[in-house]
Amino acid sequence: MQPEKQPLWRSILYPVIAFALVISLWWGSVEYFQVPRYVMPSPGDVWAHIMSDYATLWQGFQVTFMEFLIGFVVGAFSGFFMAVLMDASKTIRGVLYPILIVSQAVPIIAISAALTIWLGFGLAPKLVIVALVVFFPVVVNVLDGLRSVDSDLLRLARSMGGNSWSIFRHVKMPATLTPLFSALKLSATFSVTGAVIAEWSASTSGGIGAYLMQANSRLNTSGTFAAIAYLAVLGLVAFLLVILVEYLVTPWRTKPVVPRWSTRFWQK
Amino acid sequence: MSETPQPKLKLTEVSRLFESNLALAPTSISINEGEFICVVGPSGCGKSTMFNIIAGVLQPSSGTVEVDGQDITGRAGQVGYMLQKDLLLPWRTVLDNICLGSILHGKASKKEREAGVELAERYGLGDFINHYPAALSGGMRQRVALMRTLAMHRDVLLLDEPFGALDSMTRMAMQQWLLSVWKAEKRTVVFVTHDIDEAIFLADRVVVMSPRPGRIRDILAVNLARPRGRDVYTAPEFLQLKDQIMTYVYDEKDSSDAA
Ligand SMILES: Nc1ncnc2c1ncn2[C@@H]1O[C@H](COP(=O)(O)OP(=O)(O)O)[C@@H](O)[C@H]1O
Ligand SMILES: [Mg+2]
Numbered sequence: 001m002q003p004e005k006q007p008l009w010r011s012i013l014y015p016v017i018a019f020a021l022v023i024s025l026w027w028g029s030v031e032y033f034q035v036p037r038y039v040m041p042s043p044g045d046v047w048a049h050i051m052s053d054y055a056t057l058w059q060g061f062q063v064t065f066m067e068f069l070i071g072f073v074v075g076a077f078s079g080f081f082m083a084v085l086m087d088a089s090k091t092i093r094g095v096l097y098p099i100l101i102v103s104q105a106v107p108i109i110a111i112s113a114a115l116t117i118w119l120g121f122g123l124a125p126k127l128v129i130v131a132l133v134v135f136f137p138v139v140v141n142v143l144d145g146l147r148s149v150d151s152d153l154l155r156l157a158r159s160m161g162g163n164s165w166s167i168f169r170h171v172k173m174p175a176t177l178t179p180l181f182s183a184l185k186l187s188a189t190f191s192v193t194g195a196v197i198a199e200w201s202a203s204t205s206g207g208i209g210a211y212l213m214q215a216n217s218r219l220n221t222s223g224t225f226a227a228i229a230y231l232a233v234l235g236l237v238a239f240l241l242v243i244l245v246e247y248l249v250t251p252w253r254t255k256p257v258v259p260r261w262s263t264r265f266w267q268k
Numbered sequence: 269m270s271e272t273p274q275p276k277l278k279l280t281e282v283s284r285l286f287e288s289n290l291a292l293a294p295t296s297i298s299i300n301e302g303e304f305i306c307v308v309g310p311s312g313c314g315k316s317t318m319f320n321i322i323a324g325v326l327q328p329s330s331g332t333v334e335v336d337g338q339d340i341t342g343r344a345g346q347v348g349y350m351l352q353k354d355l356l357l358p359w360r361t362v363l364d365n366i367c368l369g370s371i372l373h374g375k376a377s378k379k380e381r382e383a384g385v386e387l388a389e390r391y392g393l394g395d396f397i398n399h400y401p402a403a404l405s406g407g408m409r410q411r412v413a414l415m416r417t418l419a420m421h422r423d424v425l426l427l428d429e430p431f432g433a434l435d436s437m438t439r440m441a442m443q444q445w446l447l448s449v450w451k452a453e454k455r456t457v458v459f460v461t462h463d464i465d466e467a468i469f470l471a472d473r474v475v476v477m478s479p480r481p482g483r484i485r486d487i488l489a490v491n492l493a494r495p496r497g498r499d500v501y502t503a504p505e506f507l508q509l510k511d512q513i514m515t516y517v518y519d520e521k522d523s524s525d526a527a
Contacts, residue, residue, distance in 0.1 A: 153355045159323040160420060161345025162372035170371055174359045252359045256403035266363050266381065266397055 041222040046229060049222035057211065061230050064207035067123065067195040068238055071130025075191070076184060078131065079138030083176075084168075086139070087146040104136055108194060112201040121202040129198040133191040134184070141183035145176035178253070181246040188242045189235040196231065208234065274337055276301040276456045277322070277347075277424050282331030284317050290481035291317045294331060297475065297484065299458065301423070304450060306471035307460045308513060314482020315460045319426045322458075323349045335424060348417035348455075352429040354409040356401035362388065362412050363397040369420040380419075387415045391449065407438040411445070418453060427459045431466070443470060447495070464513050468506055469496060476516045485516050 023043050029035070030042040037045060050057060086093040108129060115125035149172050157167045199209030208230045215223030251259050258264050275298035283294040292314035299305055307315050320326035322333050324344035333341045340346040356365045366384040367376035376384070388397050391411060401409055410430060417425055430446075431439045443466060450457055461467050467474045471490050478485045488509055492500050500506050 150353070150355065152351055152353055155320065155323075155325045156349060156351060156355050157368075157372060158325045158344050159347075159349040160369045160372050166372045166374070170368075171357065174357065177359070250359065252400040252402065256399055258361045258398045258400065264361055264364060264398075266361070266385065268385070 038219055038221050041225055045222045046225045049226045050229070053223070053226070057208070057226060057230055060206055060208040060211045060227075061234065063205055064192070064195050064199070064209060064231075064234060065237070067126040067198070067205070067207060068130055068192050068234070070123075071127040071195065072134055072184075072188070072191050072238070074127060075131030075134030076138050076180075079135040079183075080142050080176075080180065082135070083139045083142035083146060086143055093143075100136060100139060103132075108133065109197050109201070112198050115198075116202045121205070123205070125202060126195055126198040126205060126207075130191045130194045133194040134187045137183035137187050138180060141179035142176045145179035146172055149175045177250050181242065181250065184242045185239065185246070188238040192231065192235045192238050273300065275299055275334075276303070276336065277458070278334040278337075279318075279322070280332045280334070282318070282321055282328045282333060284314070284321060284326065285329045292321070292328075293481040293483040295482075295484055296331075297487070299424075299456060301456055302454055303456055304447075304470055304472045305458045305475060306467035306473075307458065307475045307477060308462070308464055308467045308517075309477030309482075309485075310479055310517065311462075312482070313477040313479035315477060316428055317482065319349065319428050319458075319460065322424075322426055323347055346422065347424040347426055348420050348422040349426045350413055350417045350428065350430050352432040354401070354406075354413040356409055356412060356416075358401055360400075361397065362393060362399050362401065362404070365401060365412055366397075366415045366419050368416050384415075384419055387419060388412075391415060391445070405438075406434055407442060410434065410442060414446070414449065418449070418455075422455075424456045424458070427457060429460050429462065432462065439466075446470070464510055464517075465501065467513070468492075468509050469500060474509070474513065476513055478516070488512065 027043050030040055041049075082096070086096055111132065112125065112129050115128055119125040119128065153171060154167065157171050162170070195207065196209030196212070199205050199207045200213055208227050212224060212227035212231070215221075215227060247254065251262065277299040279295055279297050281294040281296055282292065283290070284292040295314075295318065307318075309315060317326065321328045321341075324333075324340065324342055324346060327342050331341075332339055335346055357368065360368070363381060363384050364371065364376070366387060367380055370376035370380045385394070385397055388394050393408060393411060393415070396404065396408070401412065404412065410433075414427075414430065417427075427446075431442050434442060446457075447470065459467075459470060461470075468490055474488045474490060476485045476488065477483065490505075490509060492503060492505060
């Protein structure tokens with residue numbers, strides 16, 4: 001279940017080598033084939049652009065990051081609660097499931113256009129889009145986690161005198177963490193895409209998505225690539241953030257012994 | 269026998285119907301305080317159904333369950349229950365798993381946790397209280413599961429094939445260990461097993477059950493002196509009991525094959 005262990009220096013060195021390889025290939029071919037700047041800038045050009053427009057890009061990064069962060073948390077929590085509701089009641093599950101499935105068939109960009117009409121050009125429609133991206137996978141995975149708790153375990157917990165709340169809190173809810181985090185990992189990078197799409201529908205936010213759109217419409221290729229680079233970093237940060245939280249919240253998946261910082265650690 | 273004391277656990281005409289399937293025909297049995305009872309029988313003869321009813325997690329179709337003369341029919345939390353699967357919570361430490369009963373009732377107090385630590389130490393898992401269950405072997409996990417049951421402080425323990433998933437070496441060690449726990453803790457044990465040797469080795473009385481409908485076929489007293497060593501497996505009384513139980517089991521097989 002756990003990924004194969006490799007020494008730390010390897011897990012750092014290999015990505016660095018891969019990254020360097022891509023950059024040099026890019027740079028080499030741009031120079032060798034004499035590609036015009038407005039078609040494809042070299043990594044040097046992009047770097048120069050980033051340096052010259054550093055403040056705006058950093059500002060944009062923060063805006064898009066906040067859209068991602070807030071939308072992601074809101075989407076994850078509401079998805080979780082929806083799954084709990086659907087697990088608790090057959091009727092709710094029966095009614096909501098088809099709606100959820102159909103809602104997934106609508107392209108996010110279409111929803112985004114409609115949301116701009118209803119919610120305006122501010123933060124709200126972006127948060128809703130990001131939240132929607134996370135919502136569905138979380139509902140599906142958490143619901144699955146809740147329903148696959150061993151019935152013998154539930155019976156045992158009841159035989160020990162647990163009531164439905166304490167059984168939910170101590171037995172069922174923790175069992176959803178593993179499927180919850182696999183949903184979050186899957187949707188982390190895609191919700192950054194969601195934030196970008198939302199910014200395109202209403203590009204007054206000053207985020208990286210809006211920056212990308214403007215640069216692109218002015219045929220400012222270096223600007224476009226600078227925005228792409230920032231988005232790549234943003235996607236990576238989003239993913240790593242989820243991994244970090246998972247690591248902190250589910251220590252039993254990676255460690256044989258409870259960490260000393262945990263309140264669960266028993267000091268003799 | 270002179271005056272019979274009040275039984276610790278008493279089933280009176282307890283039955284359970286699933287749709288049209290009589291999983292357990294009306295069954296009565298009295299079990300004395302401190303007794304070690306083993307229940308054997310082929311699968312589907314209603315052993316787990318009977319346990320679920322005693323544990324209060326399944327309503328009987330008829331009959332009553334009493335502990336110390338008190339009607340506990342349909343009430344959970346009155347007896348300790350343990351199953352073949354250890355069912356430890358992977359996200360909780362060994363200590364938290366031992367204290368699960370208190371946790372499910374709100375919170376494990378410092379005193380209850382200290383009692384849990386003491387239990388773990390007494391039975392050889394003192395160095396593992398902060399471990400997650402995934403780090404333990406099957407035998408150790410099953411011991412934690414039993415400690416979780418002991419920590420509930422119930423006089424009656426229902427053990428449903430608790431060693432069924434263990435290899436035979438571990439299983440023998442666990443049987444010895446269980447007997448020592450039983451002796452030290454003075455609880456009343458009802459133990460389901462598929463293994464006839466295991467049943468005779470452990471029990472004061474062996475309850476033999478048959479399927480279709482699930483019912484008690486016979487109850488056999490085991491008069492082998494305790495503590496029992498490995499030599500009891502070859503004692504004449506042991507072999508005689510084994511032969512008798514086998515007859516019941518194969519009898520049943522023949523009649524069902526004919527049907
Ligand atoms: N929840 C249930 N619903 C319907 N039938 C059940 C249920 N639990 C047990 N049974 C049936 O009751 C009978 C006895 O089962 P069980 O008590 O599990 O037997 P054992 O533990 O002796 O193997 C079986 O025929 C089984 O199919
Ligand atoms: Mg069974």
